[in-house]
Amino acid sequence: MLSTGLPQGAVPKLERPGPLRERVYETLLELITTRALQPGQHLVESELAGHLGVSRQPVREALQRLNTEGWVDLRPAQGAFVHEPTEQEADQLLTVRTLLEAEAARLAAAGATSAGVAELEALCDRGEQAVAERDVDLVVATNAEFHAKVMELAGNLVLAELAAQVDRRVRWYYTPVARQRGPRSWAEHRSLIAAIADHDEQGARRIMREHTEHTRETYHRREGA
Template sequence: MLSAGLPQGAVPKLERPGPLRERVYETLLELITTRSLQPGQHLVESELAGHLGVSRQPVREALQRLNTEGWVDLRPAQGAFVHEPTEEEAEQLLTVRTLLEAEAARLAAANATSKGIARLEKLCAQGEEAVERDLIDVVVDTNAAFHAAVMELAANAVLAELAARVGRRVRWYFTPVARQRGKQSWIEHRDLIAAIADRDEQRATQIMREHTEHTRTSYHERNSG
């Protein structure tokens, strides 16, 4: 077990093929965004290298890249720590997310296809089931897939690229409030699907705006509680 508390077996050994430092980076980023590695947690190079089955060099390079991107803080004479997001950082990120997602919902309503709507309905059913079974990791993954499917329906490559750049951070902020949002989040998803199916651009925009605002509010309430 890592000294910082990561469960044994939570970090998968990496396959050798492919750029090793890239694979180490992706693995660590996934552990951070899913909160397997918690904000403020100390990241010890030697322990991470042992769990990943690699040398310390690709771990060091990955940590440096994660530091540059704001996921990890490198502190002189102390080492690496998972970044602890400030309220201001969360506010800025989630506000931008609302703008992107609301426009995606509008475009999805304008471009809706029966196949795309069926995909949203399937994901919504999976999310509802995961909530009932209290499978929070599945809830988070399915939520991300649902929003990605809305973005795909929007059929705007530039918007999708921008959304992808903030998507992982959105997941980082959503994970702690996924249980708190619970069924209500998926009720809102159902309402959104109905608006998209009706090709009601205004309604879809409003529902998505309110939906993302609820997540933002939940995050701030949790942190201030």
């Protein structure tokens, strides 16, 4: 086990085409978002480079970019560390998420189609199965897909662009509470689908607002907080 906390071979060598620094950045960001790299964890350039099969330069560039975006903290004479979000940071982000997604739910209900509702129901089926199988990674990924689909059905490109800017951070905060939210979260999704299918704009908005508020509250009450 290396000090980065990743078993040897856990991260595949980067072989896809495209700018190397961008691929390194995306890989590290995904590892942080999914908490394979935990908040507060020391990130050693040479070890990350070894995991990824690249030189230290693109790793250094990626860490600098991640620092600029608030995912990584660069500490003088100590190195790079995964950022540890404060309660205030989480509260601000999840509050903004509530505003964006409540409006998206309203718009989705306004223009609901049977095909769109069916897609939401299929995602809900998958999420409930993941909860039953205790597959937290799949729960988190499917939850993100479900909310992205609601945003897509809203049909507002500006709203979708704003939501995309906070999506990865939402996943970051949702991962440690996904197990606690469990079946209740997906029951709330079912209620939301029903409101969207009924073209109940205000009902969909209220349900989504309450749903995202429950996640925010659970995050603040999480174990180890």
